Amino acid sequence: MAFTERVKQRLGQSSRNSLGIAVGVAVLLTAVGGAFNRGFVSPSNLLNLLAISSLLGLAAAGQTLVVLSGGEGIDLSIGAVISLSAVLTSQISNGQNGLLLPAVVVTLVVGVLLGLVNGLGIYLAQVPPLIMTLGMSSVIEGIVLVYTQGQPKGQAPPFLAALGTGQVLGIPWLIIVWAMFTLIIWYVLKYLVYGRLLFLVGDNRSAGRMSGVPVAKLVVGTYALSGFFSACTGILFLGYTNTTYLNIGDVYILPSVAAVVVGGTALSGGRGGYIGTVVGAILLTVLDSLLTTLHMGEATRGIINGVVLLVLLSIYTRQPKDA
Amino acid sequence: MLTIEGLRKEYGAVVALQGASLSLVPGTIHALLGANGSGKSTLVKMLGGVVRPTEGMIWVDEQRLETGSPAHAIHQGIAVSYQETSLVPSMSVADNLLLGIEPTGKAGYVARRAIRERAAEILDQLELNIPPDVPVAELPTNAQHLLEIGKALVKRPKYLVLDEATAALRREEVKRLFSIVCGLRDEGAAILFVSHRFDEVYAICDRATVLRNGAVVGTRSLSKTSREELIQDMIGQRISLEPVRQETGNSIKKQSLRLKARSLTNSELGGVDLEVSAGEIVGIGGLQGQGQTALLRALIGAILVRGDLETEGHRGLFRNPSHAAESGVRFISGDRGREGVFGQRSIYENIMIGRIATSPLWQRAWQRGKNRAVRDLVEQLKIVHHSLTQEVRGLSGGNQQKVLFARTLASRPNVVILDDPTKGVDVSTRMEIHRLLRSMAGAGVGLLIASSDDEELAGVCDRVLIMYEGRIVRELTGDLQPSHITKASIEGAQSEKGKGAETRADSL
Numbered sequence: 060m061a062f063t064e065r066v067k068q069r070l071g072q073s074s075r076n077s078l079g080i081a082v083g084v085a086v087l088l089t090a091v092g093g094a095f096n097r098g099f100v101s102p103s104n105l106l107n108l109l110a111i112s113s114l115l116g117l118a119a120a121g122q123t124l125v126v127l128s129g130g131e132g133i134d135l136s137i138g139a140v141i142s143l144s145a146v147l148t149s150q151i152s153n154g155q156n157g158l159l160l161p162a163v164v165v166t167l168v169v170g171v172l173l174g175l176v177n178g179l180g181i182y183l184a185q186v187p188p189l190i191m192t193l194g195m196s197s198v199i200e201g202i203v204l205v206y207t208q209g210q211p212k213g214q215a216p217p218f219l220a221a222l223g224t225g226q227v228l229g230i231p232w233l234i235i236v237w238a239m240f241t242l243i244i245w246y247v248l249k250y251l252v253y254g255r256l257l258f259l260v261g262d263n264r265s266a267g268r269m270s271g272v273p274v275a276k277l278v279v280g281t282y283a284l285s286g287f288f289s290a291c292t293g294i295l296f297l298g299y300t301n302t303t304y305l306n307i308g309d310v311y312i313l314p315s316v317a318a319v320v321v322g323g324t325a326l327s328g329g330r331g332g333y334i335g336t337v338v339g340a341i342l343l344t345v346l347d348s349l350l351t352t353l354h355m356g357e358a359t360r361g362i363i364n365g366v367v368l369l370v371l372l373s374i375y376t377r378q379p380k381d382a
Numbered sequence: 383m384l385t386i387e388g389l390r391k392e393y394g395a396v397v398a399l400q401g402a403s404l405s406l407v408p409g410t411i412h413a414l415l416g417a418n419g420s421g422k423s424t425l426v427k428m429l430g431g432v433v434r435p436t437e438g439m440i441w442v443d444e445q446r447l448e449t450g451s452p453a454h455a456i457h458q459g460i461a462v463s464y465q466e467t468s469l470v471p472s473m474s475v476a477d478n479l480l481l482g483i484e485p486t487g488k489a490g491y492v493a494r495r496a497i498r499e500r501a502a503e504i505l506d507q508l509e510l511n512i513p514p515d516v517p518v519a520e521l522p523t524n525a526q527h528l529l530e531i532g533k534a535l536v537k538r539p540k541y542l543v544l545d546e547a548t549a550a551l552r553r554e555e556v557k558r559l560f561s562i563v564c565g566l567r568d569e570g571a572a573i574l575f576v577s578h579r580f581d582e583v584y585a586i587c588d589r590a591t592v593l594r595n596g597a598v599v600g601t602r603s604l605s606k607t608s609r610e611e612l613i614q615d616m617i618g619q620r621i622s623l624e625p626v627r628q629e630t631g632n633s634i635k636k637q638s639l640r641l642k643a644r645s646l647t648n649s650e651l652g653g654v655d656l657e658v659s660a661g662e663i664v665g666i667g668g669l670q671g672q673g674q675t676a677l678l679r680a681l682i683g684a685i686l687v688r689g690d691l692e693t694e695g696h697r698g699l700f701r702n703p704s705h706a707a708e709s710g711v712r713f714i715s716g717d718r719g720r721e722g723v724f725g726q727r728s729i730y731e732n733i734m735i736g737r738i739a740t741s742p743l744w745q746r747a748w749q750r751g752k753n754r755a756v757r758d759l760v761e762q763l764k765i766v767h768h769s770l771t772q773e774v775r776g777l778s779g780g781n782q783q784k785v786l787f788a789r790t791l792a793s794r795p796n797v798v799i800l801d802d803p804t805k806g807v808d809v810s811t812r813m814e815i816h817r818l819l820r821s822m823a824g825a826g827v828g829l830l831i832a833s834s835d836d837e838e839l840a841g842v843c844d845r846v847l848i849m850y851e852g853r854i855v856r857e858l859t860g861d862l863q864p865s866h867i868t869k870a871s872i873e874g875a876q877s878e879k880g881k882g883a884e885t886r887a888d889s890l
Contacts, residue, residue, distance in 0.1 A: 253743035259735055262724040269684070269721045270789065271707025271739040280743070329726055 077323030077375045078335045084371065085342040092349040099352055106231055108344055113237035114299065116340035117292040118311040119318040120244055121174075121285025123336045125188070126319050128281045129261035129328025136177060136192040137289045137315050139199035140170055141308025144293025146203055149213040149303045159216045167290045173199065174286020178279030196312075203305060214302045223298025233295065240291075244333045257281065262329030318343055321371055383407055384460070384541050384572060389438035391424050398424040400596045401438065406541055406572035411563065413583045413604070414576045416593035417616050417868050418670050418834040422576050423465060425593070426545045429574070430462035431455035442541070456482065459540035463547050465576075467530040469518045475529060476501035476514035479536050504536045509558055524550050531559060535566075542566060543574045548582055549671065560586055578669050578872065580609050594618050613872055617865045638694070640797045640828030641711065643681060646689035650676035652852040653689075658797060658828040663819060665843035666832040668871045673852035674832040675716075678799050681830070682706040682713045694796055708740045712790050716801035716832075723782050725775030729767055730756055732774050732785050736792035759788040764814070780811035787818055797828045804838060816842045836867040850874040 093100035118137055125132045144166045151162035173195065180191045215223065222232045248254035260267035260274055268274045292311070297303055322339030324331025346367060350360040384406040391399040399421040406412050416422045427433035429440065434450030441447065448454040455462075469478045476497050485496040501514040510528055518526060527550040534542055542563070548556045563573055564586060575587055583590060584604060591601040592615040599615045641658040650673045658664050666674050680687035683700030691699045693709050700706040703713060715721035724732050733756050738747050760767065763784045767777065774785055783803070790798055803819070804812040819842055823829055833839050839846050840862040848856040848870045855874040858866060 250746055250748060251743070252738050252741045252745050252747045255731065255738060255747040256735070256743070259724045259727055259731060262726045263720075265721045266724055267735075269703055269713055269715050270735055271704045271712065271793070272735070273702075273704040273740070275702075277743065329724070
């Protein structure tokens with residue numbers, strides 16, 4: 060009796076446990092990298108890894124919220140919104156600092172609106188999130204193609220480029236921006252009504268509705284927030300790469316989901332958090348970088364990436380389906 | 383002949399059926415009567431092999447029926463049309479009709495054409511004008527119930543069980559069903575007809591068995607039995623285990639109206655008026671499925687309804703449950719797992735949501751002192767737990783229900799609407815909940831409680847409204863007795879049907 064109680068209690072903390080595992084694996088991978096190549100653990104390389112992680116981490120921020128909101132929530136339009144945002148900012152600003160502000164405002168508004176459309180389609184029209192955001196994704200990619208006529212023009216204004224590649228006191232700006240975002244998201248999830256309700260509604264949407272939670276506002280708003288974070292990612296990505304090309308965001312679609320899951324957030328919603336996603340994003344970036352360092356071919360990298368993910372997830376999910 | 387011997391079913395400590403016996407004679411139609419919770423549906427499910435009895439046997443033509451096996455029941459010639467229907471919504475009409483008895487070809491593959499032909503034949507017999515290829519989910523409710531009956535008929539049963547089969551049907555459909563059933567009887571089948579409509583029972587049945595509290599009261603020949611005798615059998619003399627109600631709410635009663643609804647109407651409600659005052663507990667009784675659930679949901683805006691609503695500081699129907707909550711109208715669902723608790727979240731969060739559900743989303747959720755308030759509620763309601771951060775799904779049903787009450791109390795409601803508040807909780811928790819309801823009323827909250835348990839309604843309510851087919855047909859006040867409520871529920875069914883049903887009985 061006492062034993063089963065203790066087991067249940069331990070399993071109740073499984074989301075915390077999976078966070079611990081993810082941190083452990085990330086440290087282990089870094090150590091392995093260091094063993095093969097001392098340069099891998101040099102401060103500059105570690106900071107560089109973090110800076111690269113920050114873009115994935117930001118892309119996965121919206122994904123985290125959407126997955127937490129439950130109802131099989133997922134946002135596959137993240138990649139397309141990132142691509143569109145980079146293109147929009149670059150074309151509108153045309154490389155001039157003076158036009159950066161309007162460019163950013165327009166980009167953010169468009170990102171939020173696209174997320175809003177996702178949310179409305181999912182909540183009001185009852186389209187499954189997977190289908191809705193996938194469809195949205197191809198619509199946006201089509202728009203990008205028409206808007207740029209296949210040839211994106213312009214480049215990042217100097218200010219944005221500095222933000223994307225510059226450093227302050229040796230620390231890349233990207234990391235600082237990401238840290239700020241992380242702090243805000245952590246605070247919102249932990250202390251604001253929105254965050255607390257997100258976990259509850261994610262766990263049981265019908266119960267949320269019957270307890271008086273404005274579920275429609277909450278869920279639709281969450282998809283809009285995902286659009287917002289994708290737009291932010293696109294803008295920063297432009298700063299990081301300086302110029303843009305078509306479909307640059309595609310590489311983030313599945314890794315954003317992977318980062319969320321590796322970070323211990325349940326795909327069924329209601330459990331997890333953004334700190335886990337941060338660790339997940341770092342872990343995935345370190346793994347990818349390590350495999351590159353080891354001069355592995357594209358195919359081998361893909362295989363090992365997949366195996367690591369599967370092993371991690373099979374450890375996480377070793378918990379009872381129902382209590 | 384089909385004989386049931388001493389069937390007993392226990393669900394944990396609850397005895398649903400305590401040793402029921404009856405026999406179905408070929409060439410007759412046998413009625414099974416009883417109030418809510420008397421064990422009718424349990425008996426029916428045992429015949430269909432869906433529920434395995436704790437004790438007892440079923441004999442079919444001298445052969446023992448293997449209990450708990452739907453396949454064996456079908457093999458023995460027993461077919462059941464269930465009250466809640468047993469159709470697969472995504473499958474086609476034809477596939478549903480022949481589910482489990484699909485005709486097979488030589489190599490064992492399913493003969494698609496034979497299925498369609500056989501299905502078309504039975505649809506024809508039922509005079510159902512629906513194409514066999516349509517998914518069941520797209521059919522209207524009455525067509526689904528007809529299909530459920532068709533699914534039983536297609537098995538050409540020797541023993542046909544119809545559980546409240548007529549409840550969802552239109553008059554001409556009932557007539558058609560009866561002619562089919564009588565035809566089957568004349569061919570030598572035995573039919574068990576479960577219903578609460580006396581007119582129908584008298585129109586086609588030969589004998590009737592009455593169940594009360596899970597036991598058989600007796601089997602009577604209908605030609606020698608009056609309705610009053612049957613009703614008396616169904617009600618009996620019940621001993622109340624409830625303590626005498628304390629009139630705590632009376633002092634502030636009639637001071638102010640907390641909730642006033644006028645002519646609520648939708649597909650399930652036929653114009654309901656009701657009022658709940660501060661400090662008053664209003665019960666909603668009646669036989670099961672008479673629109674009680676729809677009424678509660680209509681009041682909080684969870685389903686579409688026409689009509690008018692008035693609460694303190696608000697006029698008009700609520701758009702959704704959140705809108706209702708903003709006006710202090712809270713709901714505790716009878717479906718605790720699906721619509722009540724957040725199983726994977728902590729006790730603390732489950733209670734706290736009562737306070738923050740309608741707060742602006744960007745506001746700070748936790749403030750000092752709220753912690754204390756949650757702890758006080760948990761202690762006040764004696765919720766058994768080892769930590770406030772413990773997941774709610776680890777609690778017992780009774781404690782989960784208390785968490786829902788704590789949540790509701792935390793929200794400081796004006797009106798609380800409850801659906802079956804003591805469903806699946808043990809006796810002592812039930813008493814605690816009843817005391818809690820009284821003390822909420824004592825504090826000026828208006829309560830509206832739907833319950834299928836007449837003892838509960840009598841024990842806890844100031845007045846009880848009896849529903850029948852989507853309308854309130856009686857109001858009981860004063861000294862409430864469980865038997866009065868039960869009687870009114872059954873009679874409500876009668877008086878309401880009265881005129882129309884007589885002409886129907888004639889035409890059969």
